[in-house]
Amino acid sequence: MKNLCDVFGVTKEWANGRRIEYLIDKCAELKTEIYFARIEFKQDIANGVSVMDRLFKWYMADIPLLEKQLKRYGDELLFRLKGGDFDNDLDKATIDKAREIPIEDVYPELKGKFIKCLNPDHADNRPSMYIKGFAYCFSCGKRYNVIDFVMLKEELSFNNAVARIMGDGYGHMG
Numbered sequence: 001m002k003n004l005c006d007v008f009g010v011t012k013e014w015a016n017g018r019r020i021e022y023l024i025d026k027c028a029e030l031k032t033e034i035y036f037a038r039i040e041f042k043q044d045i046a047n048g049v050s051v052m053d054r055l056f057k058w059y060m061a062d063i064p065l066l067e068k069q070l071k072r073y074g075d076e077l078l079f080r081l082k083g084g085d086f087d088n089d090l091d092k093a094t095i096d097k098a099r100e101i102p103i104e105d106v107y108p109e110l111k112g113k114f115i116k117c118l119n120p121d122h123a124d125n126r127p128s129m130y131i132k133g134f135a136y137c138f139s140c141g142k143r144y145n146v147i148d149f150v151m152l153k154e155e156l157s158f159n160n161a162v163a164r165i166m167g168d169g170y171g172h173m174g
């Protein structure tokens, strides 16, 4: 894998600065989104909205996922602010090893579950993506391996997705 900084003729410091700005914006955005979703939920309780309707909204807003994303972006931001470097090139053996790991090893809570399809072009209101090693959507037919899946689910770069799959032993990538 080529170093993108060299390809585009920018310094690592410059790239790191851009990423930090992005992460700050992203964290602020997610925090606001979570904040308002929670307020709406409380207001609905006060207004006597039915449990099913509230659960449906909660599910659609996917607050747990937003919170996970916030944590991940926040962790990366802190790591970068402390001078950490995410941009080490990955060797092929590590990538191959990561690819072998079943999705449910990364997300034990998803084991044997149907989830909302991760295909951005498929509004999957009734979850039809099944996790069994890889992920497969019974509606649109998309299939994702563990690396694609983690990249989409957590909006991570390829490198950071591999690091996430390989766990804390593989550097600290948030």
Ligand SMILES: [Zn+2]
Pocket (backbone or CB within 6 Å): 117, 118, 119, 122, 124, 137, 138, 139, 140, 141, 142
């Ligand atoms: Zn789908």
